[in-house]
Amino acid sequence: xxxxxxxxxxxxxxxxxxxxxxxxxxxxxxxxxxxxxxxxxxxxxxxxxxxxxxxxxxxxxxxxxxxxxxxxxxxxxxxxxxx
Amino acid sequence: xxxxxxxxxxxxxxxxxxxxxxxxxxxxxxxxxxxxxxxxxxxxxxxxxxxxxxxxxxxxxxxxxxxxxxxxxxxxxxxxxxxxxxxxxxxxxxxxxxxxxxxxxxxxxxxxxxxxxxxxxxxxxxxxxxxxxxxxxxxxxxxxxxxxxxxxxxxxxxxxxxxxxxxxxxxxxxxxxxxxxxxxxxxxxxxxxxxxxxxxxxxxxxxxxxxxxxxxxxxxxxxxxxxxxxxxxxxxxxxxxxxxxxxxxxxxxxxxxxxxxxxxxxxxxxxxxxxxxxxxxxxxxxxxxxxxxxxxxxxxxxxxxxxxxxxxxxxxxxxxxxxxxxxxxxxxxxxxxxxxxxxxxxxxxxxxxxxxxxxxxxxxxxxxxxxxxxxxxxxxxxxxxxxxxxxxxxxxxxxxxxxxxxxxxxxxxxxxxxxxxxxxxxxxxxxxxxxxxxxxxxxxxxxxxxxx
Numbered sequence: 045x046x047x048x049x050x051x052x053x054x055x056x057x058x059x060x061x062x063x064x065x066x067x068x069x070x071x072x073x074x075x076x077x078x079x080x081x082x083x084x085x086x087x088x089x090x091x092x093x094x095x096x097x098x099x100x101x102x103x104x105x106x107x108x109x110x111x112x113x114x115x116x117x118x119x120x121x122x123x124x125x126x127x
Numbered sequence: 128x129x130x131x132x133x134x135x136x137x138x139x140x141x142x143x144x145x146x147x148x149x150x151x152x153x154x155x156x157x158x159x160x161x162x163x164x165x166x167x168x169x170x171x172x173x174x175x176x177x178x179x180x181x182x183x184x185x186x187x188x189x190x191x192x193x194x195x196x197x198x199x200x201x202x203x204x205x206x207x208x209x210x211x212x213x214x215x216x217x218x219x220x221x222x223x224x225x226x227x228x229x230x231x232x233x234x235x236x237x238x239x240x241x242x243x244x245x246x247x248x249x250x251x252x253x254x255x256x257x258x259x260x261x262x263x264x265x266x267x268x269x270x271x272x273x274x275x276x277x278x279x280x281x282x283x284x285x286x287x288x289x290x291x292x293x294x295x296x297x298x299x300x301x302x303x304x305x306x307x308x309x310x311x312x313x314x315x316x317x318x319x320x321x322x323x324x325x326x327x328x329x330x331x332x333x334x335x336x337x338x339x340x341x342x343x344x345x346x347x348x349x350x351x352x353x354x355x356x357x358x359x360x361x362x363x364x365x366x367x368x369x370x371x372x373x374x375x376x377x378x379x380x381x382x383x384x385x386x387x388x389x390x391x392x393x394x395x396x397x398x399x400x401x402x403x404x405x406x407x408x409x410x411x412x413x414x415x416x417x418x419x420x421x422x423x424x425x426x427x428x429x430x431x432x433x434x435x436x437x438x439x440x441x442x443x444x445x446x447x448x449x450x451x452x453x454x455x456x457x458x459x460x461x462x463x464x465x466x467x468x469x470x471x472x473x474x475x476x477x478x479x480x481x482x483x484x485x486x487x488x489x490x491x492x493x494x495x496x497x498x499x500x501x502x503x504x505x506x507x508x509x510x511x512x513x514x515x516x517x518x519x520x521x522x523x524x525x526x527x528x529x530x531x532x533x534x535x536x537x538x539x540x541x542x543x544x545x546x547x548x549x550x551x552x553x554x555x556x557x558x559x560x561x562x563x564x565x566x567x568x569x570x571x572x573x574x575x576x577x578x579x
Contacts, residue, residue, distance in 0.1 A: 055488040058247055058496075059477075062413050072249070072569050074242040075493065097476035098417075100484055101193070 045084040046107040047092050049077045053103035060099060064091035077103075138442050139178070144171035146181045148428070148451070149527035157526070158468055161456045170442055176216040179430070179449035183456035185463040185480070187439065192452050192484040196435035199487060201228035208434070208447070215430040215451055221331075222366045225374030227429075227487060234486065237363070237371055240356045241490055243568035244292060244349055250493040253288060256556060256565065256576045257498055260284045261505045262545055263552035269509060272541035276515075277534050280506070281387040282308060282380075285498050287553065289379035292494075293372065294348020294566050295337050297553045306330050307380045312523045312533055334372055338365075348566035349375060375491075378426075383495045385425040385531035387502050392535055393419075393470060395515035404472055405507040412504070415472040416496055421479035422470050427455035427530055429483065454480035455530065513539040 047067065049060075056075035061068045067088055069080050084092050096104040144164065147153060153160060161183065164171060169184030182191050191197060201212025201223045211217045212228035223229070226237040243249060264283045268274040286304040290297050306326035313323045341350045353368045363371075394401040404411050431450045436443065444450070457480045459467040464477070482489035489495070506513065514537060521533040546552070556578075560566060565576050 055485060056246070057482065057488060058493060059413075059417065061247070070247050072243075073246055074239075075246040075248075094475060098478050100478045100480065100482075100488075102189075 045086075045089055045092065045109065046082055047079055047084050047096070048082060048105060049079055050103045050105065051076070051078075053101045055101050055103075057100050060095035060104060063095040063098060064088060067092055068095065138444075139172040142168055142170060142172045142442065144168045144173055144181070145175065146171060146173035146451075147175045148453075149525050151524050154522070154524070154526045154530075157455075158459075161459050164456060165460055170439065177449070179215055179451050180444065181451045181453065183453045183460075185457045185460035188452055188454065188457035188480055189484065190439055191431070191450065192480075194437060194439075196433060196437045197431045197450065198230050198434040199228055199234070199429075199431060200230050200434075210432040210434070210447075211430070211449070213430045215449060222370035222373065224377075225367070225371035227374055228370070230434075231486065236356070236358055237353075237367075238486075238490065240352050241349065241375075243570045244352065244566075245490050245494060246569060247493045248573075249569040250497050252569070252572070252575045253291070253565065254497060254501070254575065255578045256291065256559070257284060257288055257501045258505070259552060259556060259578045260287045260549075261501045263547060263549045265505055265509055266544040266546055267549050269544055270541050273536070273538050274510070274513075275534055275536045276391050276506075277384065277388050277532050280502055281384040281391075281535075283549070284502055285383040285495075286380050287556075288494065288498060289376060291556070291560055292349055292379075292566055293337075293375065294341060294346050294350045295334075297557050297560070298550075299333060300553075302326075302333055303330050303376055304380060307376060308384070308531075308533075311381055311529045311531060314524070331369075334369065334376075338368065338372070346561075346566075347564050347571075351566075352568065378489065378491050379494065381529050381531055382425040382491075383498050385529055386419060386423055386495065387499050388532040388535045389423040389425075389530070390419040390499070390503060391506060391513075391537075392515055392520065392532070395513060395537065400470075400472060401507070401511075405511065408504060408507070411472050412500060414474060414477065416500060416503075417477045417479060418470055418472055418474045419499075420481040420496075421458045421464065421474075421477055423530055424455035424458050424479075424481045425530055426481070426483075426489075426528075427526055428453040429487075454483060455526075509542065510537070510539040513537045 054076050058075060060077055061070045067080055067084060068077050070077055092106060096106045164183040170187045171181045173179060173181055182188050198210050199213055200207060200210045202208060202210050203223055212224055226234045261284050264280045268279055282304055286300040287297050290300050306323055309323045310327055313319045338350055342354055345351050353363060353371055356363050404415055429452055431452060433444045433446050433448045433450060435446050461467050482492040516536045519534060519536045523531045563576060564572060
């Protein structure tokens with residue numbers, strides 16, 4: 045699984061770093077977020093998913109790789125579900 | 128601008144819903160009104176207060192709050208397009224509401240000044256200071272077995288911390304706290320209104336005096352930062368500095384108070400959940416904090432103005448039309464929050480709207496969270512069996528601006544003090560603020576406060 049933070053969207057709400065502190069780092073200056081490691085270790089799958097689902101700005105695309113096939117970003121699905 | 132005429136295919140008629148968030152009924156009927164709007168009319172047109180749109184669904188709120196064609200600008204002197212900022216209806220005021228009533232790029236200039244004082248890392252340095260204020264506030268009441276959680280705790284800590292961050296003497300907190308709190312809950316025509324106006328005037332006078340004093344003899348803090356900021360080489364206009372300071376004070380005081388009081392009231396009504404939260408705080412405190420934020424949404428919404436013609440889901444909005452974005456109602460949208468009217472302390476995927484969205488996201492969100500957690504855990508530790516007194520609990524009559532409380536009295540098993548009372552503690556903390564220069568930005572001071 046891979047994860048990144050969309051800097052255009054991130055407004056530094058913080059929860060991702062509370063939920064998955066091993067993956068996300070916050071800027072000391074303005075609290076905006078970046079990823080410490082893009083490739084998520086398996087034991088961090090759950091907190092990363094929770095962080096992505098908790099992101100108010102939908103700024104954490106998660107890309108899953110399973111058996112070589114990629115599953116898409118789930119943000120669009122979330123947005124469709126809330127439409 | 129719309130000419131105000133209403134035709135059959137006019138969206139204002141099609142999506143008409145009478146909405147008045149400043150009435151007591153909006154508070155008492157909040158759940159019903161919210162469900163009705165979410166189901167039938169997630170974007171509605173209301174004729175109240177000169178007419179405005181109301182966005183309540185999570186989808187509409189998400190899209191509109193982040194829309195680049197929506198303005199926060201408050202054009203006080205008719206120099207731009209005459210937009211009215213974030214208050215619906217417009218409230219009489221001397222200055223714009225700081226950067227909350229500015230658009231890019233102006234908004235960003237001011238925000239960048241505040242960021243290094245309010246980032247998560249910057250706020251973390253204040254934790255020992257916050258804990259000490261909370262400890263002293265509780266110690267004032269711990270032997271009595273009786274406390275008003277609003278007056279004696281939740282009003283105190285956010286106000287004292289805000290003073291410290293600004294660089295204003297800590298003991299002045301009451302001078303600021305009283306009018307900030309009272310101006311929200313006192314109706315315009317109440318006999319109390321004149322007294323509140325007078326207190327607000329005294330606060331403004333003191334604030335100006337502090338700005339002038341800090342200009343002469345600089346001391347670290349947000350006041351100093353705003354005085355020293357430069358826009359194209361020029362200092363910020365005095366009136367904008369005052370607007371920014373009032374925004375910081377307004378944002379820093381009543382909101383955290385409201386959140387804390389509501390959470391303590393609910394935990395008092397649900398003692399089993401209180402025990403679970405206390406015992407499992409390592410895993411539950413963060414999610415519970417976000418859940419109380421979602422459910423009680425201290426600042427329930429904001430006004431905006433369409434700065435261009437915009438379409439969303441087939442609804443056409445016109446430039447100049449006003450919009451109310453309801454964080455509080457979006458927070459009850461079942462499409463994002465299953466069982467939205469239930470408090471679930473370990474709720475997952477809680478992407479609540481309580482700090483707003485987009486560029487204007489509450490800059491004090493980490494201050495609020497940190498102060499709230501300190502007050503809550505200290506109460507759980509030192510007054511674990513508290514019982515609130517519902518007969519003497521006073522909620523704000525209306526929730527149009529802040530969903531707050533005036534009083535939350537409680538009783539508990541008395542115990543012993545751990546340290547000095549509040550006055551002496553504030554004296555000590557004032558010295559520490561000066562010696563350790565706690566109010567410096569994170570770029571200048573990285574260490575945590577040391578309280579001996």
